[in-house]
Amino acid sequence: MEPSINLRQAIERRRAARAFKSDMIPSVIIQEILRLGLQAPSGYNLQPWRFIVVRSQENKQKLKACAFDQRQVEEAPVVLICCGDRRVNQSDYIESVIELGKEQAAMNDAYADFIRSSVPALFENRPSFDSLEAWTNRHTMLSVAYLMIVAQSYGVDSCPMEGFVTTQVKEAFKIPEEVDVCCIVAMGYASEPFKKYGGRFSIQTVCYGETYGDFFEI
Numbered sequence: 091m092e093p094s095i096n097l098r099q100a101i102e103r104r105r106a107a108r109a110f111k112s113d114m115i116p117s118v119i120i121q122e123i124l125r126l127g128l129q130a131p132s133g134y135n136l137q138p139w140r141f142i143v144v145r146s147q148e149n150k151q152k153l154k155a156c157a158f159d160q161r162q163v164e165e166a167p168v169v170l171i172c173c174g175d176r177r178v179n180q181s182d183y184i185e186s187v188i189e190l191g192k193e194q195a196a197m198n199d200a201y202a203d204f205i206r207s208s209v210p211a212l213f214e215n216r217p218s219f220d221s222l223e224a225w226t227n228r229h230t231m232l233s234v235a236y237l238m239i240v241a242q243s244y245g246v247d248s249c250p251m252e253g254f255v256t257t258q259v260k261e262a263f264k265i266p267e268e269v270d271v272c273c274i275v276a277m278g279y280a281s282e283p284f285k286k287y288g289g290r291f292s293i294q295t296v297c298y299g300e301t302y303g304d305f306f307e308i
Contacts, residue, residue, distance in 0.1 A: 091122045093243035100243040105287065107247040107280035110165040115278060119244050120168060123277075127237030130229075134209055135187055136178040138226040139233040139272075142171035142263055149263075156258035157274060162249050166276035171259065172234050174226025176268045179213040181206075223270045230272040238275065247280035 095103070124141070132138065144150055145168055153171070154163040163169055177183060188205060191197030219225045238248045251274040259271050299306035 091118055091244070093240075094245050095243055097239070097243065100239050104238060104242040105247070105280075105284050106249045107166075107276070107278070108162055108249065108285055109281040110162060110167070110247070110276065110278035111281050112165075112167070113279045114167045115246055119246065123237055123241045123244065123246065126240040127233055130233035130236040132229040132232065133212070133225075134205055135191065136183075136209070136229070137187075138174050138176075138178045139230040140173040140175050140269060142173070142265075144169040144171060144263075152262050153254075153259065153274070156262055157251065157254040160251065160253060162251075162276040163274070165281075166249070166278040168277045170234075170237070170275040170277065171263060171265075172230055172272045172275060173265060173269045174223065174230040174272050176222045176226055176270065178226070179209060179222070181210075184209050226270060227272045234273060234275060241277055245279070246277055249276040250274075251276065 093100070120143075124143075128137070128139075130139075144153055147164075150164050150166075150169055153169060154160065157163050184206060188197055188202045191202075213222060213225070216222075216225075219228070234250065238250065241248050254271070254274055256271050259265065259274075260269075265271065293308070294306060297306045298304050
């Protein structure tokens with residue numbers, strides 16, 4: 091499977107679709123979207139993201155009830171419940187990451203020992219985040235961004251959503267206590283008309299040179 095458009099086109103064309111056609115996404119494309127989306131980076135390669143792929147109409151209706159009855163949840167042929175697993179700091183999980191690295195010839199014993207000591211220290215000291223949920227959400231959204239851009243490159247539209255009641259989603263889909271719902275992504279083929287492009291601020295508006303607030307000159 092090869093994308094129908096290039097990376098720049100996929101980024102520029104992506105819009106949040108509010109309504110979807112009933113057309114199904116071919117399984118081979120769903121698989122490729124997920125495969126490439128999982129190539130996103132993560133700290134220590136811990137990959138805390140977890141995705142529930144919702145395709146049955148019954149479960150989409152159940153999810154819609156947790157998401158303020160937004161129509162795209164029921165209309166989209168595929169909806170992802172995107173989660174972050176806080177249990178990635180447990181020793182058995184860290185060992186699974188080390189084993190994965192060894193299988194890829196990317197992990198030697200010295201680096202394995204470094205990870206065994208550094209990951210627990212990171213989550214104990216939390217130098218750059220206030221909570222473990224903040225850390226897992228941060229990395230999960232990297233993968234979500236990959237997924238949406240890859241989907242667009244295959245002509246599949248998407249809608250990232252934060253309009254849902256977390257407790258209801260967790261109960262309805264049997265999500266463990268240690269796993270947080272980061273967002274929902276509806277995916278499919280958008281119905282016309284699209285929501286108009288809202289524009290983006292310029293580079294000079296949101297980028298600073300060297301120090302926050304200083305003018306950035308290209």
